Amino acid sequence: xxxxxxxxxxxxxxxxxxxxxxxxxxxxxxxxxxxxxxxxxxxxxxxxxxxxxxxxxxxxxxxxxxxxxxxxxxxxxxxxxxxxxxxxxxxxxxxxxxxxxxxxxxxxxxxxxxxxxxxxxxxxxxxxxxxxxxxxxxxxxxxxxxxxxxxxxxxxxxxxxxxxxxxxxxxxxxxxxxxxxxxxxxxxxxxxxxxxxxxxxxxxxxxxxxxxxxxxxx
Numbered sequence: 686x687x688x689x690x691x692x693x694x695x696x697x698x699x700x701x702x703x704x705x706x707x708x709x710x711x712x713x714x715x716x717x718x719x720x721x722x723x724x725x726x727x728x729x730x731x732x733x734x735x736x737x738x739x740x741x742x743x744x745x746x747x748x749x750x751x752x753x754x755x756x757x758x759x760x761x762x763x764x765x766x767x768x769x770x771x772x773x774x775x776x777x778x779x780x781x782x783x784x785x786x787x788x789x790x791x792x793x794x795x796x797x798x799x800x801x802x803x804x805x806x807x808x809x810x811x812x813x814x815x816x817x818x819x820x821x822x823x824x825x826x827x828x829x830x831x832x833x834x835x836x837x838x839x840x841x842x843x844x845x846x847x848x849x850x851x852x853x854x855x856x857x858x859x860x861x862x863x864x865x866x867x868x869x870x871x872x873x874x875x876x877x878x879x880x881x882x883x884x885x886x887x888x889x890x891x892x893x894x895x896x897x898x899x900x901x902x903x
Contacts, residue, residue, distance in 0.1 A: 686864050689742075689872035691852065693720045693731060697875040698738050704878075709741035711794070711816070711852065711872040713772070714748060729765065736766035744794045744814075746772035755782040763791045770794045770813060775803050780810045787811025794850065804836040808845035814870065819863075820853030829853070830862045837867035857881045 687708035690701045693716040701707045712735070717723070722731050732745045743766070747758040755778060759771040763786075770792040773779040783793045787810065794814040795807035799822060807815045817836060819829025836849050848869035854860060857880040863871045 686868055687741075687870040688878065689744075689850070689870055690878065691716070691854070691872040691874055693717045693722060693735070694875075695734060695738065698735060701875055701878060702739055706878075707739060707741065708870070709743060709768075709770075709872075710735055710739055711744040711772070711850075713746045713796075729762075732762070732769065733765055736768045739768070741768065742770045742792065742814075743768045744770045744772040744796075746796065747774075750774065750776060750778060752778045752781050752785075755779060756785055759786055759791060759793075760789075772796050772816075773812075775799075775807065780806055783807065783810040783812050796852070799832070801832065801835050801839060804847075804849075805839065805843075808840060808843070808847040812847045814848045814850040816850045816852040816872070818853035819851055819859065820855040822853075823855070830859070830866055833863055833866040833868050841867075 688706050689709040689711050690698055690707060691711045693712045698710055717728050722728055736743050745762045747755050749755045749758050755773060762771055763769050771786060772794045773783055775795050775798045783795060786793050792813040794816055795812040796816045798804060798815050798817050804815050817832050819833060822829035833851050850870040850872060851863040851868040852872050854871055854873035854877055857877050860871050860873060
């Protein structure tokens with residue numbers, strides 16, 4: 686399972702990359718705004734800055750909702766850097782655009798996906814990735830992990846090449862459950878990735894090892 690980080694913060698991207706486990710980045714206009722990055726020119730420059738930090742796919746989101754606008758934005762974004770994946774919303778015009786991008790060899794990430802039916806349409810259109818938002822499903826009392834399992838099962842049966850990119854990760858348990866469910870990729874805030882490092886018995890064991898070592902060196 687590949688690890689992407691879901692942020693626009695360059696310091697967090699660098700920290701995750703320095704761990705040696707980072708495979709890519711996802712971001713969106715809301716995450717850009719959180720870092721104070723607004724305006725088309727600044728956003729475009731920031732995408733390039735992210736691509737120069739990471740040797741992996743970087744999802745860059747379109748904001749248009751009509752076919753012509755999605756295609757225009759997507760082609761512009763894809764031309765910025767070889768790592769760019771065009772992030773397209775799960776709407777009718779988005780599916781049409783994904784089919785177009787697929788025919789042109791442009792990688793895509795179908796986002797805001799919440800059902801197996803949507804996942805089938807995106808795969809049929811040739812999406813490189815789909816992004817089921819499991820945390821947001823959990824928020825309304827649906828089982829987000831169950832959706833990941835269902836989509837993985839369908840894709841395996843049908844032989845679709847589209848990768849299941851589990852999004853809206855809220856905690857380290859989500860990451861582990863996605864691995865169990867067979868997700869190809871997770872995209873997560875840095876805090877949840879770093880939380881995988883933590884276990885109280887690790888801390889206790891390390892403290893004891895160091896204490897015993899220091900006793901023998903006094």
